[in-house]
Amino acid sequence: MIQFQQVNKEYSREVFALRDISLSITQGELVFLAGPSGAGKSTLLKMIAGVERPTSGTVTVNGQDIGTLKTGSLPYLRRKLGLILQGQGLLLDRNVLANVMLPLIVTGASGSEAEMRARTALEKVNLSDKAEALPLSLSGGEQQRVAIARAIVNRPQIILADEPTAFLDKDNANKVLSALKAFQSAGVTCIISSHDEQLFDHATRVIYLNKGCISDSWTSSLAA
Numbered sequence: 467m468i469q470f471q472q473v474n475k476e477y478s479r480e481v482f483a484l485r486d487i488s489l490s491i492t493q494g495e496l497v498f499l500a501g502p503s504g505a506g507k508s509t510l511l512k513m514i515a516g517v518e519r520p521t522s523g524t525v526t527v528n529g530q531d532i533g534t535l536k537t538g539s540l541p542y543l544r545r546k547l548g549l550i551l552q553g554q555g556l557l558l559d560r561n562v563l564a565n566v567m568l569p570l571i572v573t574g575a576s577g578s579e580a581e582m583r584a585r586t587a588l589e590k591v592n593l594s595d596k597a598e599a600l601p602l603s604l605s606g607g608e609q610q611r612v613a614i615a616r617a618i619v620n621r622p623q624i625i626l627a628d629e630p631t632a633f634l635d636k637d638n639a640n641k642v643l644s645a646l647k648a649f650q651s652a653g654v655t656c657i658i659s660s661h662d663e664q665l666f667d668h669a670t671r672v673i674y675l676n677k678g679c680i681s682d683s684w685t686s687s688l689a690a
């Protein structure tokens with residue numbers, strides 16, 4: 467369960483990114499964050515991951531108050547999360563398998579354990595045949611699915627994805643969404659920021675942000 471209670475985020479005196487946000491998201495939801503550029507979507511995702519902290523109000527993830535979490539505890543929180551944030555690209559000089567193994571290696575898994583789990587993650591996003599390829603030899607959609615595999619290799623309870631289908635054609639965007647939906651079906655909470663309204667049909671909920679405020683939201687019958 468993710469809860470925002472009267473959360474404000476002010477980056478500087480003139481820049482309010484979020485204003486008085488209160489919401490709760492239950493395990494297994496597929497939530498889209500919509501709204502124009504600068505509305506606060508990325509900031510909201512970063513708050514759940516503890517990348518940004520609230521100026522006021524509280525953000526709790528599975529009962530844990532993220533705003534007061536000590537920096538040293540953040541890696542434990544992040545292990546429960548699969549993060550697909552903008553600008554966190556793949557290592558271009560390492561093959562796909564090595565990229566997906568990386569989160570496991572840095573948290574102390576053995577090479578053989580990491581390889582086995584990375585291959586399983588690649589199977590889940592339907593990219594087993596690209597394990598030995600270098601990222602730049604893949605299509606944009608395939609690269610994004612490698613990023614998903616890297617995000618889920620630690621078996622997270624929550625996936626946070628910032629514009630995972632930006633710059634993809636419809637076919638590739640659908641493949642990326644199908645991969646995310648498969649995790650949601652398995653009980654993983656997925657929170658995705660997107661400008662792509664065509665994807666919203668798959669959501670259990672869409673939250674519209676505008677100038678840092680929730681301007682609208684709807685819950686689909688899929689949520690039942």
Ligand SMILES: Nc1ncnc2c1ncn2[C@@H]1O[C@H](COP(=O)(O)OP(=O)(O)OP(=O)(O)O)[C@@H](O)[C@H]1O
Binds near residue numbers: 483509510
């Ligand atoms: N690190 C930062 N320092 C200062 N201001 C920031 C920072 N990050 C975001 N902002 C500002 O906060 C506001 C919300 O930004 P945010 O990136 O959350 O919006 P967004 O809805 O994700 O936009 P986009 O759709 O373009 O990615 C914007 O006015 C932005 O300029």
